[in-house]
Amino acid sequence: MRVAALLAPGAPRLRLLAAEEELDRQVTGVMTTDLHDPGRYLHGGELVLTGMLWRAAPEDSERFVRVIAAAGAVALAAGEAEVGPVPQDLVAACRRHRMPLFAVPEDTAFAAVAEYVGRQVSADRAADLAALVERHRLLVSATGGSGLDAVLDLLGGDLDLDCWVLTPTGRVVAGPADRLPPADRERLVRTHLTAGRRRSAPPHHARLHGRPYSLLPAPADPAAETPLADWLLAVAGDVTEWTGKRRQLADSLARLVAAERTRRDQGRALRRRLAGELAALLRRDAGSAEVARALYAAEAMSGPGPQRPPAAWLVLAAESTGLPDGALRAALEEALTGLADQALVAGAGPAAVAVLPAPQDGDPAGTLRALLGPLEAGLGAQGRITVGVSAPAAQPDALRGAWEEARHARRIAAARTGRICVAGPEELASHVLLLAAVPDEVRRAFRSRLLDPVVRYDLAHQADLVRTLEAFLHADGSWTRCAAALHVHVNTLRYRIGRIEELTGRDLSRLADRVDFYLALELS
Incomplete structure (x- = not known):
């Protein structure tokens, strides 16, 4: 703040x-x-408040003003409560040393002056940091740079402002993770997702251990409906109670986070295309050589330098209801970033498929089930996500079978109750494991020969x-x-079964023929 602000409307009298x-000097503290001789305790930029108890004689004023001026004080405010009106020798000394001098009337408390200066200095610092954050956001947008952690560290050190950037699954993108335990992160993201589902205007609010938190959305694309994938900025404190300049800082920081998210998403564009190509190969029963080429091309995009190929891969098959088109793919991609940065996620509409390195x-x-759990808070009345997980596939030519296995596991998940359900390969019946291991051409021929008629x-x-x-x-x-x-008469049913037996040459009273039909239907 400027010294002149001590005379502004709203300032103490x-x-x-x-x-x-x-009066244009900058005040940094009180x-x-x-x-x-207070010079040793001054660092420069202070408004010095004094009750003038140091003054025993007129010459003391010259010495006192000379000391504080040399130490960098920018103004002096003398209280009249103890020794009466400010003496002329102090006024004269301040004029000689060009030191602004204020009289503090008896009915104005030093504490009120100190509090006013503190608020103004804090607001100015917040405005300066807001401008810094905005410049950083423009730099991120223009150059693709990153530095969220550095910005949050700056805010924490300069303004004692704790901030975190979180994903909807509670992963910390930036900020002091050790100061926000996992359980607290989950409570914050669940509160944020619930408020967003109810269309509440941000910032959203939460309380943890008696402390208020403000939650601001930071979507990469405000026009896209991907609440289960958008980052959020969690700020310790209630931003609605902040001054305008400090609130501007929070808004600028949210824009910076959104810019960083946009930059990150733009960097994933090629990887998403490769994921789509790999998923298309799996769906159309492509040869193992094609699948291997697509997989290795995606691995080459994992990061700088040589990458060690995974020992095995997992395949996930997921479907959703009650979500906008593309929202499931975005949510799964963001969630898996914290689990495996090499994950390939593709999908359109309500379905998605992912290929990722298998954990050791x-x-x-179970890990995926716990990871996706917080997203439940963002699902509407009809919203649901079901996921099937395959067993590890050690070779690219086994990915097709792993995909089939994941699809069957997803059907098991879909048969359960719950908003987010995940099933793994250990829950599959043994015949499904066998079917997934059978060569594609054999499965197609078996299914066609039995069911095509x-x-x-x-x-x-x-x-x-x-x-x-x-x-x-x-x-x-x-x-x-x-x-x-089927809501039909038994005679109607007997006629239909008889027609099936005529068309196929099978006898549905025999167990072996029933098993063959059952397996053929499972392959449909």
Whole structure:
């Protein structure tokens, strides 16, 4: 703040007595003293508050003003409560040393002056830092630089302002992670996601251990609906109670975080394209050589320098309901960044597939389940995410089987209750593991030979034989239970089963034929 601010509206009532031409000086702090020689305790830039108890004779004024001027004080405020009006010898000394002098009336407390100066200095510092943060944001946008941790360290050291950049799963992108335990991070992100789902205007608010926190969204693209993937800025304190300049600092910091997120996302563009190509190869039963080339090309994008290839890969199959198009892919990509930076995530609409290095130990499905847990708070009334995890695939040519395995595991997850469900390979029946290991051409031939006649009949006659077959097998061959499930008469059911047997040359009263049909349907 400038010395002139001591005379501004809203300032404590003071009277200017000397050196009005020096009011443009910058005040950086306050020191209250009645020492005869306070110079050793001054660092420069202070407004000195004194009760003038050091003055025993007129010549003391010259010595006192000379000492504080030499030490860098920028103004002097003399209180009249103890010794009465400011003496003329002190006024004259301040004029000689060009030291602005204020009289502090008896009804104005030193504490009020110190508090006012502290608020003004803090606000000015916040405004300066806001400008610094904004310049850094422009630098990030222009050059692709990064430095969130450096900026947050600066704010913490200069303003005692604790800030963190968090992902919706609670991962710390920047900020002192050791000062915000995992359980507290999860509470903050869940509060933020819940408020966003309810369309509450930011900043959102939370309390941890009696301390208020403000949560500001920092989306990479404000026009995109990806709340389960957007970063957030968590600030210790209630920003709505801050001064305008300090609030400007928080807003500038949120823009900086968004700029960094945008830069990071732009750097992922090629990796996303490679992930899409790999997913397309898996879906169309591409040869192992093509899959290996796509996988190794993606690995080359993992970072600078030579990269050690993973010992094995996992495949995830995920589907969502109640989310905007692309939101699942974005959410899964952001969540997996904290688990495996080499993850490849592709998807459109409600489905996504991911390929990532397999961890050396632990339970991948359990880890993923815990990782995605906080996202539940951001799902709407109909929102749901189901994920299947494959067993590790040691070779690229095993990825196709791993993908099939992940898809089957996802079906198991979808059959459960809950907003976010994850199933792993250990939950699959043994026949699914066998099917995933069978060569693609063998599976296609088996499925086609057994089911194609039934599928063609359904298409030609608008019949429902395939669904009837599924219901019959799920009812374990019980005519009455199957007929009840299909809401048809038992005689109608017997006719349909008979038609299936005629078309396929199989006998559904035989266990072996039932098993073959069941496996063929599983391969559909």
